[in-house]
Amino acid sequence: MAEPTFRAPKGTRDILPPESGRRRALVDRFADSAALSGFGEVVSPIFEDLGVFKRLGESTDIVTKEMFDFVDKGDPPQHLALRPELTASICRAYAEHRPIPPWKIWYEGPQFRYEQPQAGRYRQFTQVGVEILGADDPQADVDVIALGARFFESLGLRQVTLMVNSLGDESCRPAYMEALTAYLTDRVGDLSAQSQVTLERNPLRVLDSKRDEDQSIIDAAPVMVDFLGGETADHFDAVRSGLDELGIAYEISSRLVRGLDYYTRTTFEFAATALESAQNAVGGGGRYDGLVEDLGGPATPGIGFALGVDRILLACDAEDVFAAPGPSVSVFVVDVTGGSVALDACQRLRAGGIGADRAYGGRSMKAQMKVADRSGAPFAAIVGEDELAAGEVTLRDLRGESGQRRVALDDLVSDVRSLLSN
Ligand code: HAM
Numbered sequence: 001m002a003e004p005t006f007r008a009p010k011g012t013r014d015i016l017p018p019e020s021g022r023r024r025a026l027v028d029r030f031a032d033s034a035a036l037s038g039f040g041e042v043v044s045p046i047f048e049d050l051g052v053f054k055r056l057g058e059s060t061d062i063v064t065k066e067m068f069d070f071v072d073k074g075d076p077p078q079h080l081a082l083r084p085e086l087t088a089s090i091c092r093a094y095a096e097h098r099p100i101p102p103w104k105i106w107y108e109g110p111q112f113r114y115e116q117p118q119a120g121r122y123r124q125f126t127q128v129g130v131e132i133l134g135a136d137d138p139q140a141d142v143d144v145i146a147l148g149a150r151f152f153e154s155l156g157l158r159q160v161t162l163m164v165n166s167l168g169d170e171s172c173r174p175a176y177m178e179a180l181t182a183y184l185t186d187r188v189g190d191l192s193a194q195s196q197v198t199l200e201r202n203p204l205r206v207l208d209s210k211r212d213e214d215q216s217i218i219d220a221a222p223v224m225v226d227f228l229g230g231e232t233a234d235h236f237d238a239v240r241s242g243l244d245e246l247g248i249a250y251e252i253s254s255r256l257v258r259g260l261d262y263y264t265r266t267t268f269e270f271a272a273t274a275l276e277s278a279q280n281a282v283g284g285g286g287r288y289d290g291l292v293e294d295l296g297g298p299a300t301p302g303i304g305f306a307l308g309v310d311r312i313l314l315a316c317d318a319e320d321v322f323a324a325p326g327p328s329v330s331v332f333v334v335d336v337t338g339g340s341v342a343l344d345a346c347q348r349l350r351a352g353g354i355g356a357d358r359a360y361g362g363r364s365m366k367a368q369m370k371v372a373d374r375s376g377a378p379f380a381a382i383v384g385e386d387e388l389a390a391g392e393v394t395l396r397d398l399r400g401e402s403g404q405r406r407v408a409l410d411d412l413v414s415d416v417r418s419l420l421s422n
Contacts, residue, residue, distance in 0.1 A: 101134020
């Protein structure tokens with residue numbers, strides 16, 4: 001094959017059938033489970049004022065290195081950015097529309113991060129997620145985490161680990177930050193060059209380092225859960241006992257700091273252990289009790305998560321679960337009379353709710369039968385000169401289960417329906 005003139009940009013890809021059908025089925029399943037838990041969908045813009053995303057943290061990679069931002073053609077021009085995630089957009093929408101809390105919403109859509117692409121890490125990827133705004137109750141945290149855990153189970157995934165942590169809040173985090181900064185500063189000479197820079201910007205994020213030379217220092221570092229104040233400790237206890245009550249397995253991971261700065265109290269991540277560890281986070285989330293206010297809205301607690309659809313499908317491949325849905329057409333109409341029977345038969349079948357397809361271009365019986373086989377349709381409706389004269393079609397079982405027989409064109413829909421229900 002000749003080299004194409006253009007390819008999809010680096011870090012992006014075309015998702016073609018049948019994989020696109022699998023992706024759609026996954027998103028639909030998520031939509032169903034979110035709706036069953038009382039969440040409504042929000043569709044928000046793919047780009048926002050850059051300021052919305054700056055709230056994700058001036059020291060995060062997402063803001064400093066990975067933003068797809070641009071200046072528009074307005075007068076004065078506006079500095080915009082493609083969204084790298086949806087939580088900030090949802091909080092912006094909450095501050096703008098002031099819905100009645102608690103506001104329970106779900107979303108799906110593409111996100112954009114200028115990352116170094118590799119397996120499971122793209123510059124355009126799809127997330128599904130939920131957020132609850134206006135509920136401080138730890139049971140909201142449990143409900144949200146349970147929705148994620150049950151969703152992975154419903155796909156058939158067995159190797160997904162849930163890690164939870166608490167990052168405290170403004171009442172207790174400063175004391176922890178002080179202790180952590182003092183601890184890391186004492187050992188700065190032994191940290192990797194990268195972590196030395198990170199330490200200057202945000203000591204918490206040093207705990208995220210995967211570099212070998214940092215590990216022993218990180219392992220012995222002070223942990224946030226030892227610094228939780230009365231209320232944040234009670235909240236974390238209540239989340240844990242709620243998860244226990246629902247029988248949801250989890251690990252407490254005191255190193256879980258997440259890559260965004262807005263988190264307070266509960267944070268969590270789902271890791272698919274069947275994937276390479278660098279890209280095995282299939283979802284994550286937590287509380288962000290200050291974000292709505294930060295975006296100009298009323299003080300409003302928030303909790304939610306986002307799951308990475310592309311990575312979940314890789315995890316499904318690795319565990320050999322959640323196969324692509326079967327063929328979408330049930331009948332392939334093969335018409336060698338050159339007339340309009342194929343048009344008519346397809347329309348009748350589709351109007352009756354039965355998937356139907358056909359070949360184009362008046363090809364031979366053999367060529368059309370080949371396409372019929374490739375379509376995966378269980379039945380072919382064949383129209384030759386004899387059938388045409390009799391107002392009939394030959395209905396053939398392409399799976400070889402029930403042979404073939406002639407049926408009146410007028411009975412085609414009901415006959416196929418009864419065959420399909422057998
Ligand atoms: P996040 O951890 O940045 O959180 O992203 C959530 C998930 O999106 C990740 O666990 C991963 O599965 C997927 N993901 C992230 N980056 C990429 C990439 N470059 N390629 C493929 N998949 C990727 C958030 O986005 C927060 N908004 C989650 C949240 C919602 N927190 C509270 N509410």
